[in-house]
Amino acid sequence: MSGDDIVQKLLESIGITPGHPLPVNTARLQVHGNRVVGAHLVPGLLVDVDERPDGIAADITVKEGVQIERPVHICFGLLPERGAQHIEMHIDIQEGAQASVLAHCTFPNAVEIEHRMDASITVGAGASYSYFERHVHGSSGGVHVVPKAQVTLHEGARFKTEFELIKGRVGAIDIDYETECRAHSVLEMIARIGGRGDDAITIRETGRLVGAHARAVLNSHIALRDTSHAEVYNTLIASAPHARGHVDCKEVVQGQALAKAVPIVEVNDPTAHVTHEAAIGSVDAKQLETLMSRGLGEDDAVDLIIEGLLS
Amino acid sequence: MSILELENVTLELGGKRVLDNLSMDFWENHIHALCGPNGAGKSTLASTVMGLAGYTDFEGDIRFEGESLKGLPVAERARRGITLAWQEPARFEGLRVDRFVGAGARDRSRARLASALDSVGLDPDAYLDRAVDRTLSGGERKRIELASILAMEPKVVLMDEPDSGIDVEALEQIFRALQELKDRGATVVMITHSPVVLKHAEHAFLMCCGRLIEKGSAEKIDRYFEDKCITCPHVNEPEEGEPA
Ligand SMILES: Nc1ncnc2c1ncn2[C@@H]1O[C@H](COP(=O)(O)OP(=O)(O)OP(=O)(O)O)[C@@H](O)[C@H]1O
Ligand SMILES: [Mg+2]
Numbered sequence: 001m002s003g004d005d006i007v008q009k010l011l012e013s014i015g016i017t018p019g020h021p022l023p024v025n026t027a028r029l030q031v032h033g034n035r036v037v038g039a040h041l042v043p044g045l046l047v048d049v050d051e052r053p054d055g056i057a058a059d060i061t062v063k064e065g066v067q068i069e070r071p072v073h074i075c076f077g078l079l080p081e082r083g084a085q086h087i088e089m090h091i092d093i094q095e096g097a098q099a100s101v102l103a104h105c106t107f108p109n110a111v112e113i114e115h116r117m118d119a120s121i122t123v124g125a126g127a128s129y130s131y132f133e134r135h136v137h138g139s140s141g142g143v144h145v146v147p148k149a150q151v152t153l154h155e156g157a158r159f160k161t162e163f164e165l166i167k168g169r170v171g172a173i174d175i176d177y178e179t180e181c182r183a184h185s186v187l188e189m190i191a192r193i194g195g196r197g198d199d200a201i202t203i204r205e206t207g208r209l210v211g212a213h214a215r216a217v218l219n220s221h222i223a224l225r226d227t228s229h230a231e232v233y234n235t236l237i238a239s240a241p242h243a244r245g246h247v248d249c250k251e252v253v254q255g256q257a258l259a260k261a262v263p264i265v266e267v268n269d270p271t272a273h274v275t276h277e278a279a280i281g282s283v284d285a286k287q288l289e290t291l292m293s294r295g296l297g298e299d300d301a302v303d304l305i306i307e308g309l310l311s
Numbered sequence: 312m313s314i315l316e317l318e319n320v321t322l323e324l325g326g327k328r329v330l331d332n333l334s335m336d337f338w339e340n341h342i343h344a345l346c347g348p349n350g351a352g353k354s355t356l357a358s359t360v361m362g363l364a365g366y367t368d369f370e371g372d373i374r375f376e377g378e379s380l381k382g383l384p385v386a387e388r389a390r391r392g393i394t395l396a397w398q399e400p401a402r403f404e405g406l407r408v409d410r411f412v413g414a415g416a417r418d419r420s421r422a423r424l425a426s427a428l429d430s431v432g433l434d435p436d437a438y439l440d441r442a443v444d445r446t447l448s449g450g451e452r453k454r455i456e457l458a459s460i461l462a463m464e465p466k467v468v469l470m471d472e473p474d475s476g477i478d479v480e481a482l483e484q485i486f487r488a489l490q491e492l493k494d495r496g497a498t499v500v501m502i503t504h505s506p507v508v509l510k511h512a513e514h515a516f517l518m519c520c521g522r523l524i525e526k527g528s529a530e531k532i533d534r535y536f537e538d539k540c541i542t543c544p545h546v547n548e549p550e551e552g553e554p555a
Binding site: 221250284285286287289290291292293294295296297298301304305307308309310311 | 361363364384385386388389390393394395397400401402403404405406407410411414415442443456459460463
């Protein structure tokens with residue numbers, strides 16, 4: 001298959017077709033296995049990619065003060081049933097810059113695929129970066145996804161990350177993000193994952209609020225069916241004056257599924273404040289009965305409730 | 312003609328007789344009120360008609376359009392045309408108003424969903440894309456629930472306490488929406504202890520202690536309630552031999 005054909009197939013799997021193309025002049029990077037199959041850059045965005053035997057290493061920089069208007073479109077994927085993809089990324093959003101990335105990770109035919117991501121992310125003073133990662137997996141669940149990131153937010157920086165895996169089977173997923181939040185920075189991490197079959201989900205998110213007035217929210221919304229299981233370890237440590245944080249974990253459990261939430265909140269400064277909220281259980285009976293009293297069968301009602309929870 | 316009939320319905324919950332040999336007829340295309348003091352069994356009656364979990368093991372019979380509802384699941388009763396609006400409507404985290412209102416709608420077009428919201432006095436542009444979660448006030452959720460019922464086009468609507476947590480203006484919107492349901496052919500049962508709500512009914516029932524005490528025009532029930540219930544020394548315990 002030519003590079004263009006592969007790009008086409010990758011994009012199709014995430015719903016981008018000739019009829020629904022990417023907007024023109026959108027910065028993009030498309031990586032199939034260990035090959036860059038498509039790229040388009042915009043001024044102020046620097047991308048330096050090394051192809052490696054099992055993946056790529058990329059340095060991505062947004063230059064000081066540059067505001068990239070449209071989300072940068074990144075697509076990582078593997079079309080075959082088996083294989084491995086290891087992505088190493090160093091992201092540097094320089095002082096006062098602003099960028100957002102929409103990353104699609106697509107393994108539509110996966111039977112046995114490992115996708116690892118090791119990222120270091122630096123968001124400079126006053127800069128803003130948001131990273132939205134959406135996964136598209138096949139129906140057999142044969143993907144092992146291991147995203148790890150070390151994030152540093154400098155003074156007044158903002159970082160928002162969203163991880164979404166709703167379509168297809170999860171397989172096994174093991175998220176590990178650690179963020180250091182300096183003064184007046186803002187961190188928001190959201191994970192929305194729907195597990196079924198024997199999917200296994202582990203989320204470890206840690207925020208260290210080391211600067212005064214730093215703020216963080218860690219949000220996990222997980223819906224589990226069948227024999228899937230999920231463990232969520234969310235940690236917020238506030239050790240600076242007026243730091244604020246909130247940990248929120250919601251897990252809806254159906255069938256034989258198993259959910260575990262371990263929020264750890266630690267406060268080492270008398271003026272800091274961190275809260276947590278965890279709700280794990282089956283679908284709420286009143287919600288279910290409300291929808292059933294409109295004529296929805298139980299399964300459709302559960303689907304709709306979960307759609308809301310994961311939206 | 313009656314669309315919904317209860318015949319000698321008795322239900323015990325936790326060893327207590329909560330519905331006690333109730334027989335009632337709800338006339339098609341009328342607005343009824345079901346009145347009575349706290350704990351009379353009004354909400355229990357609605358839950359039993361809807362067939363909610365925990366309310367299915369009753370004696371006697373409930374018939375809808377002449378057919379017994381016994382053993383039918385909630386969704387099947389709803390598909391036949393019965394629905395229930397809760398006193399305190401559920402919250403749905405993340406679920407958008409358009410998805411919620413559209414869930415049981417006959418016509419899911421945006422125009423239909425918008426007109427349902429319009430009918431309860433909520434601006435569709437401001438509400439359709441919001442979530443039915445805690446960011447909505449109780450009164451807004453109540454009206455959105457009623458909008459979902461308008462879109463469903465049911466035959467019988469059981470509405471538990473239309474006025475609870477609602478201001479005067481919003482309550483007028485709710486009455487207008489209930490009237491719209493009636494104009495479209497539905498039968499409405501409002502559960503209440505408010506004379507204001509009672510006034511909007513064409514026919515009313517008074518319950519106490521799981522029993523039917525009186526039925527008739529809204530004025531008659533209002534008078535009875537004023538004269539006898541409010542002064543009644545028995546807390547939810549009608550004296551033997553009171554009229555039924
Ligand atoms: N699951 C239950 N187990 C035991 N008792 C119950 C149960 N559900 C309701 N009851 C009792 O049944 C009686 C009727 O309750 P119900 O909620 O139907 O009253 P109501 O007329 O709707 O009152 P209100 O005006 O306060 O809403 C009450 O005494 C209540 O405590
Ligand atoms: Mg009640």
